[in-house]
Each structure stands twice: as structure tokens, then as C-alpha cells.
Amino acid sequence: MKIKHLAATGVAAFLVAAVPSAAFADDPSPAPAVNTAGTSFLTAVPIVSSQQVQVGAVTGDYLYWQFTAEAGQRPDLTATVTLPDKGRTGDESWIIEVFDGLRRRQACVAGEQSPVAAKDAAQVTLGCRLRQVRSWAEPQDGDPLPGTYYVRLSSTTMPEADLGLPLKVSLGLATPKGDLDADQGELAKPLVPNNQPGTVLSGPAPAASPSAAADADESSFSLDWLPDFSGRWFWTAGGGVLAAITGLFGFSLTRRRRRV
Amino acid sequence: MIHKRLSILVATGLIGATSLLGAAPAHADETENSEPPTVELVLDVSGSMKAADIDGETRIAVAKRAFNKVVDALPENTQLGIRVLGATYAGKNKKIACQDTQQIVPVGPVNAVQAKNAIATLKPTGHTPIGLALKKAAEDLGDNGSTRRIVLITDGEDTCTPPDPCDVARDLAAQGTHLVVDTLGLTPDEKTRKQLVCISTATGGTYAAANSEAELTDRVKQLVDRAAVPPPVQPAVVTGTADCTNAPLLAPGVYTDREKISEHRYYRVAVQADQELRASVSIALDRAINPDYGVLLKAATKDGRELVRGLDAGSGRTDVLSAGLRWSADEQKADAKASAEAADNDATEAAEDTDATEVCLIVANSFASNVVSANGMPVELSIDLVDASHVPDAPGLGRGFLFLLVLAIAGLLAGILAGWVTRYWVATWREN
Numbered sequence: 001m002k003i004k005h006l007a008a009t010g011v012a013a014f015l016v017a018a019v020p021s022a023a024f025a026d027d028p029s030p031a032p033a034v035n036t037a038g039t040s041f042l043t044a045v046p047i048v049s050s051q052q053v054q055v056g057a058v059t060g061d062y063l064y065w066q067f068t069a070e071a072g073q074r075p076d077l078t079a080t081v082t083l084p085d086k087g088r089t090g091d092e093s094w095i096i097e098v099f100d101g102l103r104r105r106q107a108c109v110a111g112e113q114s115p116v117a118a119k120d121a122a123q124v125t126l127g128c129r130l131r132q133v134r135s136w137a138e139p140q141d142g143d144p145l146p147g148t149y150y151v152r153l154s155s156t157t158m159p160e161a162d163l164g165l166p167l168k169v170s171l172g173l174a175t176p177k178g179d180l181d182a183d184q185g186e187l188a189k190p191l192v193p194n195n196q197p198g199t200v201l202s203g204p205a206p207a208a209s210p211s212a213a214a215d216a217d218e219s220s221f222s223l224d225w226l227p228d229f230s231g232r233w234f235w236t237a238g239g240g241v242l243a244a245i246t247g248l249f250g251f252s253l254t255r256r257r258r259r260v
Numbered sequence: 261m262i263h264k265r266l267s268i269l270v271a272t273g274l275i276g277a278t279s280l281l282g283a284a285p286a287h288a289d290e291t292e293n294s295e296p297p298t299v300e301l302v303l304d305v306s307g308s309m310k311a312a313d314i315d316g317e318t319r320i321a322v323a324k325r326a327f328n329k330v331v332d333a334l335p336e337n338t339q340l341g342i343r344v345l346g347a348t349y350a351g352k353n354k355k356i357a358c359q360d361t362q363q364i365v366p367v368g369p370v371n372a373v374q375a376k377n378a379i380a381t382l383k384p385t386g387h388t389p390i391g392l393a394l395k396k397a398a399e400d401l402g403d404n405g406s407t408r409r410i411v412l413i414t415d416g417e418d419t420c421t422p423p424d425p426c427d428v429a430r431d432l433a434a435q436g437t438h439l440v441v442d443t444l445g446l447t448p449d450e451k452t453r454k455q456l457v458c459i460s461t462a463t464g465g466t467y468a469a470a471n472s473e474a475e476l477t478d479r480v481k482q483l484v485d486r487a488a489v490p491p492p493v494q495p496a497v498v499t500g501t502a503d504c505t506n507a508p509l510l511a512p513g514v515y516t517d518r519e520k521i522s523e524h525r526y527y528r529v530a531v532q533a534d535q536e537l538r539a540s541v542s543i544a545l546d547r548a549i550n551p552d553y554g555v556l557l558k559a560a561t562k563d564g565r566e567l568v569r570g571l572d573a574g575s576g577r578t579d580v581l582s583a584g585l586r587w588s589a590d591e592q593k594a595d596a597k598a599s600a601e602a603a604d605n606d607a608t609e610a611a612e613d614t615d616a617t618e619v620c621l622i623v624a625n626s627f628a629s630n631v632v633s634a635n636g637m638p639v640e641l642s643i644d645l646v647d648a649s650h651v652p653d654a655p656g657l658g659r660g661f662l663f664l665l666v667l668a669i670a671g672l673l674a675g676i677l678a679g680w681v682t683r684y685w686v687a688t689w690r691e692n
Contacts, residue, residue: 039466040580041542041640042491042514056478058468060457062579087471093576102584103540103642105572136652139536139586140568156576163457164445164469166478181659185652188536194644198496198513201530232657239664243671250675254683 037153037169038064041103042195044150053171059084059092060163062154067173068190071135071146072180076111078172079126079153083117084165092117092158096126101147101191106130114156126153132178136185147191181231297407298339298367299487300397301327301480304414306346309384309446311415315472319415319446320384326477331375333481335488341367341400342375345393346386357387358420367400390418391425394459398432398439405494407438409465409487411480415446417455426458427633430546433463434518434635438494441465442483444476462546464579464638495640500525504562504620512644518636519543521629527621529643533589538644540570540584541623546638547631551575554626557583559619567619573626580640581625588648589617 033052038044044064047053057063069075079096095114098106111127130144137143153169227233309320327342334340342365349360364378394410401408418425433439442465443456453469460467466483470476495516501507507526519525531537541557554573560566570585623639 036485036489039486040464040491041582042493043486043489056482058466058479061466061468095576099582100584102538102570102586103542103582104570104584105582136649138651139588139649154578156578160454160457161450163453164448164467166468166475184655186649188647188649191538193540193642194512194514194538195493195642196513197493198498198515198641198643199511200496200498201509201511227656230657232655232659235659235663236657239658239667242664243667243674246668246671247675247678250672250677251679251682252675254676254679 034065037061038066040064041099041150041193047171047173049173049175051173053169053173055169055171057167057169058163059155059158059165059167062152063169065151065171067149067151067175068192069130069133069144069146069149069175071133071183071187072177073175074129074132074178075149076129076174076176077127077151078111078174080123080170081117081126081153082123082168082170083121084162084167085122087162087165088119088159089161090119090159092124092162093156094124094126095154095156096128097152097154098128098130099150099152100144101149101193103150104142106142106144106149132182135183136187145187145191147187148193184227186228296337296339297409297487297490298341298401299409299411299484300341300343300367300400301330301484302343302345302393302397302410302412303327303382304346304388304390304412304416304446305344305382305384306386306388306414306416306419307350307384308388308416313447317473318384320382322473322476323413323446324379324382326473326480327379328376329477330480330484331370331372331379334370334372335485338370338484338488339367340370340375340484341365341397342378343393343397343400344382345390346384346388347382349386351386354387354420358389358392360386361389361393361396363396363400367402387419388414388416389420390414390455390459391420391423391428394425394428394432394441401439405438407440407487407490407494409483410439410441411444411483411487412441412456412459413444413446413476413480414452414456415448417449417452426455426462429459430462430633430635433546433638439463443467444479444483445469446476447471458548461548464544464546498527498641500527500623500639502526504528504560504622507620509618510621510641510643513642515641515643517623517639517641519623519625519639520636521625521627523625523636525623525639527623527641527643529619529621529645530616531587531589531619531645532616534648535645536586536588536648537619538584538586538646539621540582540642542580542582542640543623543625543627544580544638544640545578545627546635547629547633550628550630553581553628555581555583556622556624556626557585558622558624559585559587560622562618562620587619 031048031051033054034045034047035054036045037055039062041064044066047065047067077096081094093114093116100106108128109131110129113128115124115126117124133144133146137145303323310318312318314322341363343361343363345361349357365375397410429441441459441463443460445452445456448469457467468479470479493514495514498508498515498517500517504526507528509528517525529537539557543555552575554571556569556571558566558569568585568587570583572581572583574581
């Protein structure tokens with residue numbers, strides 16, 4: 001299916017492919033600044049790469065945002081908390097946590113994830129870089145996959161008396177591209193939460209439509225067996241050319257030896 | 261997905277690209293909620309509000325001005341009400357004083373002039389019956405299934421306990437659906453702060469302190485704005501059972517339930533053979549919890565074989581603890597097919613069996629708390645069924661310099677071999 005698209009778009013697609021999609025977000029007119037934060041997973045406020053996030057909050061708040069990541073990206077978050085200038089009575093621990101679309105905790109591989117702000121510190125800086133988002137993983141794996149990601153910023157320990165003091169938070173998200181060809185396989189649907197009210201069924205669920213769709217697919221001509229377009233095509237084609245050249249060289253070696 | 265997007269990009273041009281990226285987050289495709297969100301401000305007008313300790317002015321004067329500003333800047337469609345407590349009875353009889361709470365602006369679209377007039381007449385007078393005011397405020401808001409928010413603004417602790425307003429708040433949250441109490445302390449002392457933090461924690465709300473007019477106005481505005489943006493979904497209420505056979509069968513969607521400490525709750529989901537089950541659970545910490553705790557979401561077959569589990573643990577102050585899992589029947593189906601082929605007579609039965617697998621979802625927690633409460637902790641369960649993702653084949657294409665080296669050596673060897681064969685063939689041809 002992908003290949004069909006590719007064929008249709010032709011050379012133009014190659015040209016666009018050469019420009020990472022992050023470049024669009026770096027446009028001179030970035031997305032409007034966000035000045036709100038959610039208070040739960042459901043109300044998390046969406047943000048995009050390179051968007052300015054400035055929020056007024058209080059000590060003790062749990063602030064939620066969400067963003068979308070695609071395979072090959074390495075989302076990188078940085079947050080700065082400007083602490084209350086008066087009324088603080090002790091040290092505060094802060095934490096930035098990232099969860100995937102299934103609310104599974106994701107590991108940070110770089111960045112100061114849980115710093116402690118001293119009593120007299122004016123601000124505290126937090127950071128979290130995720131592992132590269134993979135295009136596919138075993139269901140039992142916790143690897144980062146394409147889809148929604150949630151960010152939660154909160155303070156984990158602080159003197160009880162410091163609760164409720166006003167502070168300011170700024171958050172930044174960058175999504176640089178990592179190694180795009182590293183992965184095989186594809187997730188059928190990104191990990192995006194299905195936000196619809198549930199219904200309790202009395203009997204067994206009705207037969208799902210996807211299976212019918214799959215049957216229809218099988219009857220038509222399919223190019224699904226072809227791997228997705230990636231750098232591997234160049235490597236393999238290049239390898240073929242190289243093999244042909246060394247083949248000719250090898251052939252010529254035997255001829256030269258015959259003359260001598 | 262990338263390539264689908266690429267083709268769209270080419271079709272719509274680069275201008276469309278920015279809007280496409282902007283629309284990507286999950287909020288984009290959510291359905292609009294029919295019921296408008298409602299919010300009620302509950303203001304303490306007890307005697308202590310006379311104290312002149314905010315920038316040299318009385319607390320009530322500051323609160324009135326802040327309220328007027330909030331009313332002026334209300335977001336559209338906000339259904340706002342205002343209730344006061346301790347506003348009328350100045351006598352000594354505690355029984356009467358603790359019944360003193362009135363709604364001065366009914367919940368609905370706000371008439372700014374009317375609301376301001378009602379606010380202007382307030383005089384700090386009586387006791388602080390917070391528990392009763394919360395109960396009445398919840399009644400004012402009704403229960404139409406949409407999110408209800410109460411913003412409680414007080415300068416002192418409840419003077420009418422029992423009942424403890426914190427217990428009242430926890431009971432209210434457990435009874436109705438989606439009630440959140442945000443609290444604001446006006447120059448709060450330690451007792452007030454503890455009580456307000458307890459009330460907000462019990463209902464999943466927030467607590468803030470206001471020591472100046474600007475802080476108070478900003479925070480109330482922020483809370484009202486927040487109330488105007490309802491969550492994208494109102495979870496359906498479900499009650500999990502203690503075993504799998506009687507567990508409720510769930511369709512994809514978001515559910516809410518209550519689970520007591522150290523309780524297990526079972527749910528069932530029918531997963532088609534070509535589907536992937538995605539489930540996540542969040543348990544909200546609505547009370548003071550001892551350090552070190554965990555939550556477990558487990559998928560198992562009906563006969564108890566574990567399929568996959570998701571878990572998370574923590575040890576600090578937090579609002580919710582979440583876990584999630586993915587599971588697809590793909591491999592199990594392949595196994596079943598193989599066994600069905602082996603035993604022909606069972607084939608039809610086996611095929612029926614593998615059509616849909618009933619998966620038991622078990623939600624368990626390992627919390628411990630000194631707070632005695634008959635109510636369970638709020639559970640948010642989210643279920644989704646999507647097409648299964650298949651295990652990728654071994655790479656069809658190679659990459660890397662080792663790969664090139666192998667191909668080059670293979671080519672070289674093939675060339676030499678071809679050369680030898682040709683020489684041999686030419687030699688024999690000449691002889692003939």
C-alpha cells in the first residue's frame with residue numbers, strides 16, 4: 001500500500017522525504033503559545049514541537065500535556081519552573097514524567113528528570129529525552145511506539161507549608177529525527193487513546209468489521225510484501241552494483257592471468 | 261503512516277502541512293459534549309473575613325473585587341453559580357449557624373449585573389459550615405452526567421465539624437459522577453491549609469493559597485477557564501467483580517469504577533482473532549497514602565493463564581498511578597489453527613473458539629492508608645480494540661558496510677568463478 005502511494009507521488013515524495021517533518025514546525029510562524037495545562041490524563045493540553053508553553057500554576061499542582069510522536073523521532077522535553085520568591089520554607093523535589101498512549105511510564109535516557117530545588121533556588125530546570133520511537137514492538141514490550149505521549153510535571157516532596165504558592169512553568173518540546181532505517185515492522189494503529197464513553201455489553205461483542213475489510217484486501221492485488229521505502233533500498237541496490245563491479249574485476253583477473 | 265502523510269503533503273502543499281501537524285494531537289477528533297460544564301463558586305463570608313490583612317484591606321473586600329473581575333471575564337457558555345456560607349446568621353446558636361448557606365446566583369448563564377449586585381450585598385457574619393455548603397453546592401449543580409466543578413474559597417477551617425468536610429467531599433465524589441472541588445485558601449493558616457488540601461485531594465481537585473488580590477483573581481479565573489473546557493469524554497460507570505466468570509463484558513471506551521485498597525476487580529473483553537487489545541488503568545490517590553505503592557493491570561485467560569501484565573509503582577506524592585498493556589491473539593490463533601488441522605474432527609469447534617477470545621482484565625493495587633473510608637479509590641479504565649500488528653518478517657533488504665562487503669566479495673568470487681569457467685570452456689572449444 002505504501003509503495004503504491006510512493007509510486008503515485010513519485011520524485012516529489014523523495015524531495016519532501018529529504019526534508020524532515022520537524023522542519024515544518026520550525027517555520028517562522030510557529031504554533032501559537034500555550035498558556036494552559038491539563039490536570040489529568042484526559043484533560044492534558046496538546047502541544048507540538050517548538051511550541052512555547054508558559055503556564056501559571058501553584059506548588060503542588062500536577063500539570064499534564066500531551067504530544068504526538070512518530071517512529072524515528074527522539075522526543076526531548078525541557079521544563080523550567082520559576083519557584084515562588086517568598087514564603088518557601090524548604091527544599092522541593094520536582095519530577096517530569098512521560099507516559100505513552102497506554103499510560104505506560106517511559107524511561108528518560110537523558111536530562112535531569114527529578115532535580116531537587118534548594119530552599120533559596122529561584123528556578124529549577126528539568127529535562128527528559130525519550131528513547132527513539134520504534135515503528136513496531138512486541139505487545140509485551142514497553143518500547144516507545146508512535147502515538148500520543150503524556151507529560152506530567154509535579155513536585156514529589158516539599159514542606160507541607162509550601163503547598164499552594166504561585167509559580168511559573170515553561171515547557172519546550174523538540175522532536176529530532178533519529179536513525180530512521182533501524183526498525184522493521186509497523187504498528188497497525190498508533191497508540192492513541194480511544195476517548196469515547198464505554199458501554200457494558202451483555203452478550204458477546206458483535207463481529208468486528210476489520211476482519212471483513214481484511215478479506216476484501218486479500219482478494220485484490222497487493223504490494224504489501226514489499227518493504228517500506230527506506231535507506232535500505234539504497235544500501236541493497238548499491239550492494240548489487242558493487243557486486244557487479246567486483247564480479248567484472250574478478251572476471252578480468254582470470255583473463256589477465258591467462259595471458260601471462 | 262509517514263508515507264500516507266507524505267502523499268497528503270504533496271497533494272496539499274506545504275501550507276497545508278503546518279495545519280496538519282497542528283491538528284495531529286488526539287483532541288482533534290473528539291465528539292462535542294452535549295451537556296455544558298457547570299461550575300459553582302462557594303465563598304466563605306464568615307466573621308473572620310472582616311480581618312484586614314490582604315494589602316491592608318479586608319479579606320471580603322478583596323474577594324468581592326476578585327469575584328467582580330471573574331464575572332466580567334467569564335468564558336462564553338459557562339454555567340456558573342455562586343453560593344455563600346456564614347453570610348446571614350450572627351447569633352451564638354451553633355445549630356442554626358451551621359445551617360447558614362445560601363445560593364445567591366443560581367447555576368446557569370450568568371447575568372453579570374445581577375451577579376455583581378448579589379456579591380455587593382455580602383457582609384461577613386457567621387460560622388463556616390464548609391461540609392454542608394459542599395453538599396448543597398453539589399445539589400445545586402445537579403447530576404446530568406457532565407463534569408461538575410466546585411471552587412471553594414475560604415479563609416478559615418470548618419467550624420461546624422462533625423461532619424469533617426473532607427469526608428463529606430470524598431462521599432460526594434463517590435456518590436455522583438465527576439465532581440471536582442478546587443480549593444482556595446485566603447491567607448490560610450496551617451489547619452485551614454490541611455483541610456483544604458484534604459478536600460481537593462479527595463475529589464481530584466487542586467489547592468492554591470492566595471495572599472494577594474492578584475493571586476486570588478488569577479487563580480479563580482484559571483479555575484473557571486479550566487471548568488469551561490470539559491474533558492473529552494465522560495467515562496461510563498461500571499462495577500468490576502471479584503472473579504472473571506461474572507465480570508462485566510466491556511466494549512472499547514473509557515470507564516470509571518471504585519476500587520478499595522488491596523481489592524481485585526475483574527472485567528472481561530472479547531478480542532477477535534485479528535485484533536489487538538489495548539487497556540490502561542489509572543487509580544487516583546484520593547486520600548493520604550503511605551509511601552511505596554503500586555498498581556497492576558493483568559490480562560489473563562478465563563482459566564487463569566496470565567497473558568501480559570502492566571504495572572507501575574511509586575513512592576512519593578502523586579495524583580494518579582497508571583499502568584497499561586497490549587495483547588493480541590495473533591500467535592494464539594496460529595497455534596489453534598495448527599492444532600485444528602492436526603485433529604480434523606475438532607476443526608469446526610476450534611475455529612469457533614478462536615473467533616473471539618475472552619480476556620479477563622484484573623485491576624489490583626497495593627496501596628496502604630491510615631485514612632478510614634468506606635469508599636474505594638477512583639479507577640479510570642480505558643479499553644481499545646484495534647487491528648493486530650503483525651510480527652515483521654526478517655529484513656528483506658540489507659544495510660551497512662558489512663552487507664556491502666559481503667556482496668562485493670560474493671561478486672568477486674562469482675566473477676573469478678565465471679572467468680575460470682569461461683577459460684576452461686574456451687580452451688575445450690578451441691581443442692575441438
